[in-house]
Amino acid sequence: MISLAGRDILHSWGKFVLTGMGLGLLIGATLTMAGVYRGMVDDARVLLTNSGADIWVVQKDTQGPYAEASSIRDDAYRGVLGLPGVAQAASVTYLTMQVRHGDTDERAMVVGFEPGQPGEPAYLLAGRRLLRGHYEAIADVKTGFRLGERIRIRRHDYEVVGLTRRMVSSGGDPMVFIPLKDAQEAQFLKDNDAIVSDRARTAGNPALNRPGVPGLLDAVNAAQTINHSVNAVLVKVGAGATAEAVAQDIRRWKHLQAYTREQMEEILIAKLIATSAKQIGMFLVILTIVSAAIVAFIIYTMTLGKIREIAVLKLIGTRNRTIAGMILQQAMGLGLIGFVVGKISATLWAPAFPKYVLLETADAMRAFVIVMVVCALASTLAIRAALKVDPATAIGG
């Protein structure tokens, strides 16, 4: 038995394939949109995974350190370390800022961490880990920095000694890891003009600059310039302890807020990126509807273009089932080509996006089923039109 659909496709296969590819690019755009959404969620998850923590300890009544500003004393970790069930605890700072690189500025999230403690990048793409306690940096490869380059954060130069990957903030800014003490200074240090004018302001205050108390002014100035704050303490719980129990202890006895991994994920995904995720989700729904409509119209017009040939088929006594099968097979074929082209194009252009685009296999399977169902549904429209054709049009015209 010869395939009527195959014969028809072969008859004008160039047109068929080109139509399929056009459809594919549209499906590719839809897949990419889904990937952008998944990428956003994944960025948030990866941020939590890479910090290597089970519990985030932040300032009381805040949802820091990612969703809100949080500031705690840098000796808070000692108290946390003394609680039962805590295996490791280390201070970290996070600050999104401009990092000077040659003549340009790169926007990056500067992370201050203690080497060997939670908060350190888990794996490196190139280079080595930090050896010195100051002025060395590990950068995400998305920053564009290269090994051995010198970057400037506030007033100090840092040497890039290692590169890592997929270390981004929830906003998609690549991370730069520097030693905690440098990061504390970078976060709270003012520029020189501000320091000098602050000193002058203090010296102008008669309560702080008393003639009879030499050294008071120096002491006040010194107290104003030192800072012992960090943004969060990352805690790893030991074997046999549950994160929730330890977090409860911290909340109750240390008067600090503590979030477990689940709670932090909830904050990041349900609160921080919720609006932009919904925005993209809405766009994705519209794109899916538009794609489905276009597929339907393409198949419909393809069938209408062959109305004379269908009439001839009917005239020579072809059964309706055969004609319907031909149209359905063509629609499915078109959908298959579209899906394959879409998947290929989405995979090819995804790495070029500035933010991470995550193409999940499950999403692709779902898209495949939707494409096939939409094609089948769309073909019914065309089949109806084909079946209604009067065989007389083949000779009448």
Add this chain to the structure above:
Amino acid sequence: MKLSINRRTAFILAGAALLAAFVWVLARSGPLAPVRVTVTQVVRADPAPMLFGIGVVEARRSYLVGPTGAGRVRQVAVDVGDVVRAGQLLAEMDPVDLDQRLASTVAAAARARNAVDTAAAQLADSSARREVAAANARRYDDLGGKGFVSSSVTEGKAQELKSAEAQLAGAEAALAGARQDLIRFNAERDGAQQQRANLRLLAPADGLVTARDAEPGSTVVAGQAVLRLVAADSLWVKLRLDQNRSAGLQVGLPAEIVLRSRPGQVLAGKVARIELLSDSVTEERIAQVSFDTPPRDVSVGEMAEITLRLPGVKQALVLPNAALRQRGGKTGVWVQAADKLSFVAVRAGISGADGSVQILDGLKEGDAVIVHSERDLVEDSRIKIVSALGGS
């Protein structure tokens, strides 16, 4: 019909190409794609650790020169940057009435000297009177014994002698008193002179003036500095080292000092002193590093980066420190053997200055270990070994 066969072939070719591209895409991305990694082997080398810290140039000896009592500055003789010698006049405080009081004590001392002279003269007079009285008494005693004069006369002369002796004793006491007065007034005069001299602020040692904190006419309290000096030949660097990276710190270690003002120049030095007290707030140890040859024109308070080289370990098993991973609360490395990955817990020793780390146990020489990877690895990760990953 021939045309149809050509078309069929072209269609099949196009389909095959599309399918091949699809398969290639699936293999390249997503969960089926291999993780690209770099691999190295455990080798024997001589890792030498390094300590790194920042410090501030300080003077080993610095002096605050100021008055011991509150007062007004009369003159300041030197300015910032001047080199001064020990004992040189640096500044002087306003003496207010101290000069007049000094003149008064000088006069009082002179007067006391005169009083001593007067008392001495009176003593001489009393002494002469006593001698006359003694001679008279002796004579009248003889005459009285022979009955030439009445006994009342004899007794009168004896009483005169006693009186003259008492006067002599009084004059002696007056002289002693006048002498003590003289000592007292001399001491008061010397004290006033000392106080006057104390208002002259002198350099306690050879040095360089670093600050001029008060100008003539300003009032300062006791202990407040008018001038600050440092001994210019005693500059060293106060080094702060993170406590968790300070193992092996000891006196005499050679140091490489880089001053912020001249980043390209490495100055040689050595650890001169290690402070027993470390800073518990910043969790840093403090040590002083001296210059082998003190640089010229270095400023006190300048920041310096200091690298200390520690003696290393010979022929130790080493790995790049990027190979160490944390997994399940353990430190270890991914070992690749017979195309399988396994996580092996290791015990790390010292860290070399070149980024290597000593492996104490867990691995043997020649083991193939994953160094860099595109993603975090798990046991069943498919890997693809490359020579270097992006960005290097």
